[in-house]
Amino acid sequence: MSKDNQKNVSRRDFIWKIGIGSVAVSIGGASVLTVRYMKPNVLFEIPTRFRMGMPEDFSPGSVTTDSKRKVFIIRQKTGAFFAISSVCSHLGCITQYRSIDEKISCPCHGSIFNLSGEVLSGPAPKPLQRVLIEINDRGELIVDTAITVSDDYLLRV
Numbered sequence: 197m198s199k200d201n202q203k204n205v206s207r208r209d210f211i212w213k214i215g216i217g218s219v220a221v222s223i224g225g226a227s228v229l230t231v232r233y234m235k236p237n238v239l240f241e242i243p244t245r246f247r248m249g250m251p252e253d254f255s256p257g258s259v260t261t262d263s264k265r266k267v268f269i270i271r272q273k274t275g276a277f278f279a280i281s282s283v284c285s286h287l288g289c290i291t292q293y294r295s296i297d298e299k300i301s302c303p304c305h306g307s308i309f310n311l312s313g314e315v316l317s318g319p320a321p322k323p324l325q326r327v328l329i330e331i332n333d334r335g336e337l338i339v340d341t342a343i344t345v346s347d348d349y350l351l352r353v
């Protein structure tokens with residue numbers, strides 16, 4: 197075999213390997229995309245309807261913050277309950293309860309709300325939304341943040 201032939205064979209091998217490699221990458225990529233396509237795109241979101249426990253777990257005159265579910269559970273001194281969303285009505289930041297002055301404040305642009313959710317100051321255009329709170333047949337408090345109720349809604353237990 198001449199030197200020229202050896203050079204041609206090695207070039208041929210090189211091109212063959214490049215070809216095989218390209219085909220392997222194409223098949224691998226197509227396989228990954230096919231498997232990914234067959235797997236459903238599911239968003240795992242927190243349910244809007246959930247149990248909050250028994251009414252006696254909440255003392256009268258208390259504010260309970262559930263930051264994961266973005267809701268405040270307020271039990272008035274009379275024992276009645278209501279729930280308000282902690283999502284600010286301005287641009288949707290999560291508000292926080294301040295026990296020191298019993299107000300709800302928004303960390304983003306400084307809106308302040310009272311415990312009924314009414315705007316006291318700041319750019320928020322409307323009150324915090326009151327959401328459904330009810331009792332199920334086992335006597336547990338159920339909150340549904342997807343259902344809004346009127347600003348005077350109260351759950352009496």
Ligand code: FES
Binds near residue numbers: 302318319
């Ligand atoms: S998002 Fe709350 S004041 Fe702007």
